[in-house]
Amino acid sequence: MGQTIIQKIFAAHSDGSVPVEPGNVIWLGLDARTARDFAGPNVVRNYRRHYGDAPVADRTKTFFTFDLVVPPSNIPYAINQQICRTWAGEQGITVYDVNAGIGSHVALEEGLAYPGSTFVGTDSHLNIMGAVGAFGQGMGDKDITFAFRTGKTWIEVPETMRVVVRGQMPANCTARDLTLAVLRRLGSRGALGRAIEFYGEAVEALGLAGRITLASQVTEMGGIIGFVPPSAEVLAWTQARVRRRQPQAEVRGVYADPDAAYCETVTLDVSGLEPLIACPPSPANVKPVREVAGRRVDSVFIGSCTNGRFEDFAAVAEVVRGKHVAPHVMATVVPATRRVYAQMLKAGVLETLFEAGFIISNPGCGGCASGHLGMTGEGQVNISTSNRNFPGKQGPGETYLASPVTAAWCALAGEIYGGER
Amino acid sequence: MKPTHISGKLWVLRDPHGQLYDDVDTDMIFHNRYLHITDPAEMGRYALDNLRGWEDFAQRVRPGDIVMAGRNFGAGSSRQQAVDCFLSLGVGALVAESFGAIYKRNAINSGLAVVTFPSLSRHAETFRNGDVLSIDLGSGELQLNGVRTYRAQPFSRVQMAIYQAGDLFAYGELVAQA
Numbered sequence: 001m002g003q004t005i006i007q008k009i010f011a012a013h014s015d016g017s018v019p020v021e022p023g024n025v026i027w028l029g030l031d032a033r034t035a036r037d038f039a040g041p042n043v044v045r046n047y048r049r050h051y052g053d054a055p056v057a058d059r060t061k062t063f064f065t066f067d068l069v070v071p072p073s074n075i076p077y078a079i080n081q082q083i084c085r086t087w088a089g090e091q092g093i094t095v096y097d098v099n100a101g102i103g104s105h106v107a108l109e110e111g112l113a114y115p116g117s118t119f120v121g122t123d124s125h126l127n128i129m130g131a132v133g134a135f136g137q138g139m140g141d142k143d144i145t146f147a148f149r150t151g152k153t154w155i156e157v158p159e160t161m162r163v164v165v166r167g168q169m170p171a172n173c174t175a176r177d178l179t180l181a182v183l184r185r186l187g188s189r190g191a192l193g194r195a196i197e198f199y200g201e202a203v204e205a206l207g208l209a210g211r212i213t214l215a216s217q218v219t220e221m222g223g224i225i226g227f228v229p230p231s232a233e234v235l236a237w238t239q240a241r242v243r244r245r246q247p248q249a250e251v252r253g254v255y256a257d258p259d260a261a262y263c264e265t266v267t268l269d270v271s272g273l274e275p276l277i278a279c280p281p282s283p284a285n286v287k288p289v290r291e292v293a294g295r296r297v298d299s300v301f302i303g304s305c306t307n308g309r310f311e312d313f314a315a316v317a318e319v320v321r322g323k324h325v326a327p328h329v330m331a332t333v334v335p336a337t338r339r340v341y342a343q344m345l346k347a348g349v350l351e352t353l354f355e356a357g358f359i360i361s362n363p364g365c366g367g368c369a370s371g372h373l374g375m376t377g378e379g380q381v382n383i384s385t386s387n388r389n390f391p392g393k394q395g396p397g398e399t400y401l402a403s404p405v406t407a408a409w410c411a412l413a414g415e416i417y418g419g420e421r
Numbered sequence: 422m423k424p425t426h427i428s429g430k431l432w433v434l435r436d437p438h439g440q441l442y443d444d445v446d447t448d449m450i451f452h453n454r455y456l457h458i459t460d461p462a463e464m465g466r467y468a469l470d471n472l473r474g475w476e477d478f479a480q481r482v483r484p485g486d487i488v489m490a491g492r493n494f495g496a497g498s499s500r501q502q503a504v505d506c507f508l509s510l511g512v513g514a515l516v517a518e519s520f521g522a523i524y525k526r527n528a529i530n531s532g533l534a535v536v537t538f539p540s541l542s543r544h545a546e547t548f549r550n551g552d553v554l555s556i557d558l559g560s561g562e563l564q565l566n567g568v569r570t571y572r573a574q575p576f577s578r579v580q581m582a583i584y585q586a587g588d589l590f591a592y593g594e595l596v597a598q599a
Contacts, residue, residue, distance in 0.1 A: 025579045042459045042501060050590045068456075076457035124499040124523055140501030140527035142589050150593065154579055158522075188444050189493050193522045222493060224522050282444060369453035369498075388497060390446040392471045393453065 002257025004160040005227045006195040009135045009254055013118050022159040022263075030061070032112045033147040034121035036103055037066040038369060041080040042141035043122070044087045047148060056091055057151035063112065064088050064095040065103025065121070069371050070364040072098070101337025101363035102305045104128045104136070105212075109339050111241035115230045116254040120147055125305045125387065127218045130196075131211035132238050133230040133253050138219075158195045158224050159263040160256075165200040167271030172419070174315065175210030176307060176385065176403035178202060179217045180276035184286035185268050191223030194263065197256060198228045202270045208234055209309035216306040216387060220283040229255050275418045277383075278401035281391045289406055289418035297381050298397070300331040300411040301374040302358075302404050303366045304386035308336030310343040312385070312404040317352040319408040319419065325357035326414025332359045332373045334366040358411075367394050383410045423585055425576075427534060428555040429487040429513040433548050437474050441491035441545045445472060447503040447524065456500060464502050465509030484511025487554050491517065491542065495524025504528045514556055516563070516573065518542055529580045530589035534558060538573040558584070 003011070003020070011020045013029040020026060035043045056062045064084050072078035081098065088095045100106045104113075104126055113119040115133040119126060122144055129136025137155075139147070147153050163186070169178055196218055206214065211228045218226035230238070230253040239251040275289040302316055313333065325331045333353055335341040341363050344350045353360060359373070367374020368386055376382045376397025385407050389399035400416070409419035434442045449472040451464065458464055469478040482488075488507065494517035495503060504527045507515065514534035518541040528535040536556055547565065548554075555564040561575035576584065586592035 025577070038456045039500065041457075045459050046590075074457075080457055080459070122499055124497060138499035138523050140499055140504065140523070140530065142501055142530040143526060146530075146589050146593055156577070156579070188496065189519070192493060192519055219497070222496065222521070369456055388446070388448070390448055390497070391473070393446070393448040 001261055002259035004195070004256045004260040004262070005133065005197055005229070005254055006135065006158065006160055006225065009116055009118065010157060012116065020157055022157050025154055025156050027152050028118060028155045029152050030120055030147055031117040032061050032063065032107065032119045033144060033151070034063045034065055034103060034107070035084070035144050036064070036068055036122050037070070037077060037081045037084065038068045039122035039141045039144065040064055040084040043145045043148065044083055046141055046145035050145065051149050054149065056093065056148045059092045061151065062093045062148055064093060065100065065106055066096065066098045067102045067365050068369055070098035070362070073372055099338055099362070101335070101340065102308065102365055104305055105308065105336040108132065109241060109337060111238065111245050114238040114242045114251050115235060116252060120144065120153065124219050125216045127223070127225045128212050128216045128305060130215040130218065130226045131208060131228055132234055133227055135225055137224065158193055160195040160197055161191060161264040161266065162262045163196050163198050164265065164267040165198065165202040165270055166267060167202055167269040169202050169205070169270045169273055173270070173273045173275060174403040174405055175206050175213040177273055177276050178270055179214045180278060180286045181268060181270055181273055182214070183217055183221055183278070183284050184276065185266060186221045188220065188282060188284040189222045191218060191221040194223055196223050196226035198226060203228060204231065207311065208237055209311035212309060213306055217283070220387060229253065275403065275406050277406060277416070278389060280389055280398045280400065283388055283401055289402065289416065293416050293418060295381060295416045297329060297383055297410045297415050299376065299380060299382045300329055300407050301366060301382060301384040301386060302332070302407050303334030303336065304368060305336065305365065306387040307385035307404050308334060308340065310340050313344050313349050313353065314347065316404045316408040317349045319405055320356035320412060321352050323356060323412050325411045329411050329414050330359070331357065331411040332361060334361045334373055335363045337363050383407045383416070425558045426555065427513050427558065428553060429485045430483070431548060431550060431552045431554050432478070432482060432486055432488050433550055434472070434475060434488065434490040441542065442472070443491040444493045444496050445490055446497040447495060447500050448497060450495065450503040451500060451506050455502065458502065461505045461509050464506040468506040468510060479510060482510050482512065485513045487514045487516060488512055489516045489548055492519045493521055494519070495521040497521065499523045499527070501527050501531070504531050504533055508533050516554070516556070529583055532584055532588040534584065536561070536573050538563065538571070540571070544571060
């Protein structure tokens with residue numbers, strides 16, 4: 001019997017004493033282990049308590065990435081970040097500090113995660129690494145403390161399902177609309193505890209930014225990881241970044257065997273897709289934008305690990321060039337990383353967004369976890385490109401999740417609007 | 422050896438319409454505004470304070486009580502606090518039809534008994550607040566008020582090993598010595 005992608009990656013990162021079959025528990029070697037300004041201080045606390053002054057297993061594979069409240073806007077986060085910095089200094093661990101951006105994206109840009117690699121950290125959207133065919137897993141602070149000290153983790157091999165997205169997506173739709181279509185089909189538990197492999201011409205047509213969007217929302221489908229088999233473009237992009245650290249490195253994609261075993265195959269066709277939006281109270285409550293069009297919008301947030309790439313903001317700039325955000329709308333933009341910010345600066349995207357009336361913040365997560373931007377008050381209607389809209393998460397208002405393009409049209413119109421497209 | 426048979430008073434997490442809560446997200450269990458907290462002793466008071474109808478759970482629950490919920494309990498983020506807040510309150514076990522994948526890992530690593538009860542929705546009406554539930558972690562047998570029995574999933578081998586050791590760190594020491 002052939003192997004799925006996750007079986008191959010796990011087999012290459014374990015000692016072979018236990019067959020890499022669904023349901024078996026193995027010790028998985030970790031190419032990179034990380035903690036953020038959220039849970040990082042908890043990791044330091046656990047580590048000191050259980051391991052004292054012992055060194056981490058490998059400081060070249062251990063990182064902090066500050067992205068949640070950056071720079072700190074409150075004293076608890078300032079204290080917590082400094083706890084991590086001080087301890088990282090003692091241990092000789094690299095910190096991607098408050099100016100770097102979202103840890104998962106920084107890791108891709110820095111070549112810390114690459115096809116076939118394993119990556120863990122205190123971020124539930126680390127399955128973003130599936131966008132380049134790597135295994136990424138969000139974990140709690142105990143798991144990460146153990147991973148810092150030992151370089152490995154226990155893991156139960158999940159089953160894999162196939163999601164095949166056929167057809168050519170219409171020009172007025174984006175990777176986020178495709179992702180919402182998959183989420184509508186699978187629901188919040190359609191991939192519960194499973195790995196996904198994404199196939200089909202609509203998936204193959206996605207660039208890296210679109211693959212990141214799709215992979216990131218696997219969390220909201222209940223899945224552990226969603227692999228997009230790397231294209232030649234993705235292999236070249238990741239290899240260039242890995243070579244900044246290891247000049248001779250050869251990046252190779254990991255692909256499933258033709259006779260690999262899947263627990264389920266779900267097929268959908270996006271040829272007739274229209275712009276979609278996830279309405280309160282959950283990311284899986286997906287509807288066509290036109291069904292909720294006309295509702296007054298108070299704020300718009302564009303950014304997050306799901307839709308914070310240069311391509312996302314360039315698409316927004318196309319919509320808003322020469323126009324202006326509606327007077328009653330608070331519209332904010334948060335680039336995922338400093339590199340994305342620089343790209344926006346050089347391409348003139350920042351200027352276009354500025355002229356259109358957007359508030360532009362430094363890179364980071366934005367408002368997902370009471371960060372700087374994107375929180376709501378009672379009665380406020382918020383259109384967001386982030387990844388969750390559960391009640392109360394970003395405050396008492398109502399958050400709708402949509403593509404950057406839809407969010408841009410809503411910002412201009414001051415109401416939910418699918419755009420002239 | 423820790424006992425593999427535990428018993429406690431039930432809190433059945435239902436929404437205002439009386440339906441068992443599904444997809445209880447970690448922001449409903451332990452809201453992101455408290456994420457800066459690192460001391461487990463401080464976490465308990467915020468448990469479930471963003472879940473409609475359960476805002477005062479921390480005041481009502483008593484050590485040894487058992488919490489029951491529907492599908493995909495603990496969906497969402499990786500925050501350990503969403504598990505440790507229940508430990509901090511002395512909650513004896515969580516029983517749900519299914520759990521979020523990261524949440525289940527975190528609970529296992531903390532030594533909190535989490536029991537998956539796949540057929541729960543077929544019996545959802547039967548369980549009420551204050552009922553006494555007994556759980557055999559090794560066999561997965563549940564007993565309600567000493568009378569009716571149900572079949573949940575037994576602990577997996579690694580889950581039992583970590584539970585018996587106490588937590589992931591103690592388990593790691595045992596593995597290193599072996």
